[in-house]
Amino acid sequence: MTLLAILLLLDAAVHAAVIIRFGTKDKNNVPFLVFAFVDAALAIAVFLLVPYALWATLVLTILGLIGLTVTFGKPQRDKTLDKAIWVIDVVIVVYTAYLLFAV
DSSP, X not given: OHHXXXXXXXXXXXXXXXXXXXXSSSGGGHHHHXXXXXXXXXXXXXXXXXXXXXXHHHHHHHHHHHHHHHTTXXXXXXXXXXXXXXXXXXXXXXXXXXXXXXX
């Protein structure tokens, strides 16, 4: 569970890096701000072993992945951080599914 909390904190930090680098003037960047707080809250919930935190992590990360994939081409900027978020989110989904269904 600690590894998942660390992954969520890393994801929140990369989301925050997008906001720090590109700001919120472009409305396509606002979801990154929202997910920075969501991921930070999920990291705390997972670390404290809050009931259903794993399910919330799985659902919200999948929704974030879908949103990022659908809107990937819209912002006209460097997408290196977006790709990093996508990879981290995939790792979070796989690891959370492992914790829920295999352990």
